[in-house]
Amino acid sequence: MSGEIIPQTLKKVVEEVASLPGYGEKSAQRLAVNILNMPRGEGIQLIKTFLEMLEKIHPCKECGLFTEDELCPVCKDEERDRQTICVVEESFDAFAIERTGKYKGLYHVLGGRLSPLEEITAEDLNIESLVERVEKNPIKEVILATNPTVEGEATASYIYNLLKNKGITISRIAYGLPFGAVLENADDFTLSKALEHKIPI
Ligand SMILES: [Zn+2]
Structure with a gap:
């Protein structure tokens, strides 16, 4: 039995964010947790804003x-x-x-x-x-x-x-x-x- 209980998708997000310059494991975890703790609609809106930024900028x-x-x-x-x-x-x-x-x-x-x-x-x-x-x-x-x-x-x-x-x-x-x-x-x-x-x- 593996002792790992962190969900794969959450692990992936933390790893990807932590690989950005200026981010570490802790700040990546904080970002993921903050988004997950937001009302779901607001979280989705935030990600949509990111997508819009990527499309336009x-x-x-x-x-x-x-x-x-x-x-x-x-x-x-x-x-x-x-x-x-x-x-x-x-x-x-x-x-x-x-x-x-x-x-x-x-x-x-x-x-x-x-x-x-x-x-x-x-x-x-x-x-x-x-x-x-x-x-x-x-x-x-x-x-x-x-x-x-x-x-x-x-x-x-x-x-x-x-x-x-x-x-x-x-x-x-x-x-x-x-x-x-x-x-x-x-x-x-x-x-x-x-x-x-x-x-x-
Ligand atoms: Zn210019």
């Missing part, structure tokens, strides 16, 4: 921002400064920067950060497409706005080395952001200041 073909259209609202906006690209790890970092209203350039979403531990290499990120954008467009400045973490810094310096001889200004946002902070969680004031006081490197 994809990366902007130019910058990688999550969007419902082929091009995101930033890339479509003719009023934006098309000579400046702000490089972020994830779309939600760009959404946070956008909320400050202080940035008028374009974005480039890497889709993560270099991480030897998670075996995420440059090939897994949208780095090649960034270099292409810089080469093919009249870009004057690239702002590296990866998170002020060990991995974010490593990613920024990797990109810096690829772009340093392209005749553009490369800067890093840093000011006021505590080391280890995550951009998307920073308050608007801190983010505004960090952008204002970006440092050329």
Whole structure:
């Protein structure tokens, strides 16, 4: 007799969620239990919302921002400064920067950060497409706005080395952001200041 009494489907959900970056066994269990404890209709609605998201949302073909259209609202906006690209790890970092209203350039979403531990290499990120954008467009400045973490810094310096001889200004946002902070969680004031006081490197 096997001592395992966990239902197979529940086990499968926990395993699949726990395999996502940032999730462990415990948080995967919590998510599964929370959904199972919801009134069934609400649980189904939640999953439907996920399905709708998967059907509608994809990366902007130019910058990688999550969007419902082929091009995101930033890339479509003719009023934006098309000579400046702000490089972020994830779309939600760009959404946070956008909320400050202080940035008028374009974005480039890497889709993560270099991480030897998670075996995420440059090939897994949208780095090649960034270099292409810089080469093919009249870009004057690239702002590296990866998170002020060990991995974010490593990613920024990797990109810096690829772009340093392209005749553009490369800067890093840093000011006021505590080391280890995550951009998307920073308050608007801190983010505004960090952008204002970006440092050329
Ligand atoms: Zn875009």
